[in-house]
Amino acid sequence: MKKILSTIAVTASLVTATPAMSLxxxxxxxxxxxxxxxxxxxxxxxxxxxxxxxxxxxxxxxxxxxxxxxxxxxxxxxxxxxxxxxxxxxxxxxxxxxxxxxxxxxxxxxxxxxxxxxxxxxxxxxxxxxxxxxxxxxxxxxxxxxxxPEASGWFRNEINSVDDLKGLKMRFFGLGAKVMQKLGVSTQLLAGGDIFPALELGTIDATEFSMPAIDLKLGFYQVAKYYYFPGWHQQxxxxxxxxxxxxxxxxxxxxxxxxxxxxxxxxxxxxxxxxxIQPAAIAELKEKGVNIQQWDPEILDALRVAWLEVVEEEKAANPNFAKVWESLTNFREQYEGWSELGYLK
Structure with a gap:
């Protein structure tokens, strides 16, 4: 019996000493x-x-x-x-x-x-x-x-029509940049830390980057006072x-x-x-004199039409894009039935 108890004690001590994880x-x-x-x-x-x-x-x-x-x-x-x-x-x-x-x-x-x-x-x-x-x-x-969702851009002047976008130099991210190019905007991709100096020096006329709480910290409001929503390019x-x-x-x-x-x-x-964190950021931006704007429906329609053109061009140019787009589109079409039933509009 002593030998059995001794063996159990030794075994228990070994189990206790073994780490819970072995990563x-x-x-x-x-x-x-x-x-x-x-x-x-x-x-x-x-x-x-x-x-x-x-x-x-x-x-x-x-x-x-x-x-x-x-x-x-x-x-x-x-x-x-x-x-x-x-x-x-x-x-x-x-x-x-x-x-x-x-x-x-x-x-x-x-x-x-x-x-x-x-x-x-x-x-x-x-x-x-x-x-x-x-x-x-x-x-x-x-x-x-x-x-x-992100905001869709900081501009020095109010944008009242698609024509107001033409000729602007703008920092823009991802597929949205190709859409803006179709509306006459010259785009470039800059890392976050490079945007404010470019905006301040006039290397670019406008920029998008992220949501209000993030854009506030980067200080874009010091140079551009018109801030547009919704972020059609990054929901x-x-x-x-x-x-x-x-x-x-x-x-x-x-x-x-x-x-x-x-x-x-x-x-x-x-x-x-x-x-x-967005409500407080929006309130602070308003206090700093930022003009919060929403896109005119006609401008959003023009952006949507341009986006569908970009999709067709990218599908034709890249089989991977076509395959991923098909997967996402099929999922979204199926999901729409649930979204319509399940969510308040």
Missing amino acids: DDLNWDMQSTYPGSLTQLGTLGKVLSERLTAVSGGSINLKFQEPGAIVPALETFDAVASGAVQAGWSTPGYWTGKDTALALFAAVPFGPRASEYIAWMKFGGGNELFDEIYASYGIKSLACAVIA STIFELMLNKDEWDALDDQTKAVFETVCDANITYGIAEGEA
Whole structure:
């Protein structure tokens, strides 16, 4: 009996001493395309980093690197693909130079709200297509945040017609830039930190960037006083955690599950925070003399027509775009029946 009790005691002590989790120990760099101080766009990356460490009990350390700390912001894709850094914090819309289809995983003009967008990604085939495109570049990317609708632009002067847009030089993101080009706007993509100097110096005449709480922090109101809604080009925006695919594939299943679960939690956090912080930001912008405007329906109609032209051109030019667009469109057509029944208008 003494021997049996002794054996049980030893076994119990070994079980107690065994860690509850057996994760891969990771000390990785995560190059961000956004400053860590930038509301939501950067801070959600920092929240992700902190929660990965906390949930893993210190096994997963993903060091948030400010833009330019390892590589410039818009070189993050190549750095992750090559393995120069293990991870990157960004949005797929920055990488349309690699494949225009990636823009459809970031923000879609006249596209879905956050709940519908994530439904397509998780259960409508979006993630599978996302993986397929990124795998060809040696990247695994996880949808890791979604934010509320953006504004559609800051202008120095009031825009009363489509003609008022012609000839403007404007910072614009993603597929929306191609739409604006069709209406006579000259567009360029600038990283967040480069926009205000360009606007102040007159290198650009107008800009869009994000939602009121974020635009407020960047100070665009100091140069341009007309602020337009709704954000037809970005009704919701997906952000991503990019990982070098070889590094990802080498992880055990439990470690992968921690990444996926924390990203899902970050999606919920980002939506809730983004919706909560807008009213105060709008009130402050009004106090600073900003003219909050809504687009004339005729201008929105012109933008919608131009967008459908862009879709047809992109489908013809890129089989990946055509395949992703078909998937998203089919999902949205099916979803519309539920949306009409289930939601108040």
